[in-house]
Amino acid sequence: MNINRRDAIQRLSILMGGMISAPAMAGLNGQKSHATFVQFSAAQESLVAEIADTIIPTTDTPGAKAAGVEKFILRVVQDCYPEANQKAFAEGLAKLDSDCQTRFGKGFIDASSTQRKEALTTCMLESDATRKSKKGQPTFFFMIKELTTTGYFTSEIGATKALEYLPIPGKFDGCMPISPSQKTWAL
Secondary structure, eight states: OOOHHHHHEEEEEEEHHHHHHHHHTTSSSSOOOOSOOOOOOOOHHHHHHHHHHHHHOOOSSOOTTTTTTHHHHHHHHHHOOOHHHHHHHHHHHHHHHHHHHHHHOOOOTSOHHHHHHHHHHHHHHHHHHHHHHHHOOOOHHHHHHHHHHHHHHEEEEEEEIIIIISSSSSSSOSEEEEEEETTOOOO
16 A cells, blocks of 8 residues: 555544544533632732732742732632632631631731731631541642742742742752852742
8 A cells, every 4th residue: 555645644634633632522521620610809819919918928028919929829729729629718718808807807908917917827727627637628728828839939029039040050069058148049
């Protein structure tokens, strides 16, 4: 059997098309992938910004709010988390704000920095107890803390202002002394 170039390209295209479309068609079995189950309001986005800024505040370097971490957090929750985690995040956000309202007479955004720290410490202790009692259950505090640190240190501000950044690194030296005033290196 003699095959010319045109036939070979057609057959290869059909084969590649089948390979690419098979996983996509398999995903159409009624399950929602990357579905958004929870929509966040502008007020909730502001609340997330203040929580993130309490976790990584502005010091001699810009904080989480300056890096726009709230947009990263909400995007990851909506686009990447399964339904149970999205709902746990939204419920935890509402609970933190209502606990702050009950405890201090004002919501998290209007609370002082000391009150915010107290509210987050209480939230952390509750989340830790929940995590120990219900293994595998998503907890709000640990989700927002992880997303805040990831979003901050992968942002331009976090990578260049809070960490030492060298866009074109030299040779790799795995055992290099670091001075006490030197920042950790960004990857």
